[in-house]
Amino acid sequence: MSAGYVLAGFAAMLAMMLLGLPIAVSMAAIGLIGGLLAYGLPVINSVAPVVWGVHNDNLLTSIPLFILMGELLLRSGIADRMFGALAAWLGRLPGGLLHTNVGCSALFAATSGSSVATAATIGTVALPSLHKRGYSMTMSLGSIAAGGTLGILIPPSVNMIVYGSLTDTSIGKLFIAGIVPGLLLTGCFMLFIAGHALVTRQGIREASVPMAERIAVLKDLVPPAVVFFIVMGSLYAGVATTTESAALGVVASLAFAWKSGKLSWTLLQHCFVQTAKTSGMILLIITAAFVLNLAISLTGVAETMTQWVTSFGLSQVQLLLVLVVFYFILGMFMDVLSMMVATIPITFPIVTAVGVDPVWFGIFIVLMCELGLITPPVGMNLFVVHGIRPDNGGIRDAMVGAVPYVVIMLLFTLLLIAVPDLAVWLPSHM
Secondary structure, eight states, rough: OOOHHHHHHHHHHHHHHHOOOOOOHHHHHHHHHHHHHHHOGGGGHHHHHHHHHTOGGGGHHHHHHHHHHHHHOOOHHHHHHHHEEEEEEEETTTHHHHHHHHHHHHHHHHHHOHHHHHHHHHHHHHHHHHHHHHHHHHHHHHHHHHHGGGGGTSSHHHHHHHHHHTTOOHHHHHHHOOOOOOOOHHHHHHHHHHHHHHHHSSOOOOOOOOHHHHHHHHGGGGHHHHHHHHHHHHHHSSSOOOHHHHHHHHHHHHHHHHHHTTOOOOHHHHHHHHHHHHHHHHHHHHHHHHHHHHHHHHHHHHHHHHHHHHHHHHHHHHHHHHHHHHHHHTTTTTTHHHHHHHHHHHHHHHHHHTTTTTTHHHHHHHHHHHHHSSSSSHHHHHHHHHTTTTSOOOOOOHHHHHHHHHHHHHHHHHHHHHHHHHHHHHTTTO
16 A cells, blocks of 8 residues: 555544544544455454454553542542642742642642643632732643643553553553653743743742641642552552552542542542543544554555655654654644544554654653643643633633743653653663
């Protein structure tokens, strides 16, 4: 199959998505049409085993478990108390509570697995207080939208599970690989906030909180920290699989929800319903992605594209820089999950053919997806924080506020390309 046919099929799939067709329908349709054109009706017999295999994959069981874990911690009020605790410690820094936005996003990301959930949760807690205290709404919205992107980089991450299932890469190593880049990117965001406050002299510093009070509120940081160390510690030590570590996290979350006095049948019902809705959407898309993968493997698309791209003689760094531009543009028009499942089957064989580490490429893909969350016109986090802002301003504030963080993430991606050990050193010691 020629590269022209491959690109035409990919373009048709993107066009269907942009026209508003569901992601799963677009991918499954292209997969079935491509398979039928190449092999005729017998290809239909191969689809059923693929669908059955996807839904019997123990690894994918971890997706609803991680989503349920985040829902339990969110609905039990732990996020509210976490914001207050971090505000007591970070409020005196140049930029004040804007640091708390980023710090809370990083901490909540360690229990959520979802960027949109992180942005929505921290935004709901923080924005009324920021507005009341007179913080710049542009800086406030930008910091929350950008901080929310950490939800898919700092483990556990649903997007990493999707990447691992599509590429047969160790989820445990992907989770461990996201820790250092996630913490470094959090630090970069906070450095920008402090620098901006010092240079413009517009930053607000909160009143100093007595040390005794700051120490007292540290207890509110214990639940997310304990859940994170249970999940990641069991993975790093090799005593639990990804699914087992997710189950341990759910048990710990239930215990903290019970201790907070918020555990009830109503709370559980709400958490279960939301988990079912989100999980159903994700698993349907993954199923369609595997149908598309079937067509790609049967028609030799991956081999064709790999040969075509390698014929240009690009070095590893040059190829990655091309992909940075490709994903940056694509992220302006596609949501994160559709961007991942639509492109990974094609880009993964190409980059591994030139020697790129699969675990490192998973972190790279997640960073590119993070960019897509805050780049207009389809940046999901921008719409999330705009929708919960307490005043009646336009979405332009969120877009302008996110621009510096887009630049930071692009520069951080270049740093990751230059120093790949930032992502692969820790998992290599598992």
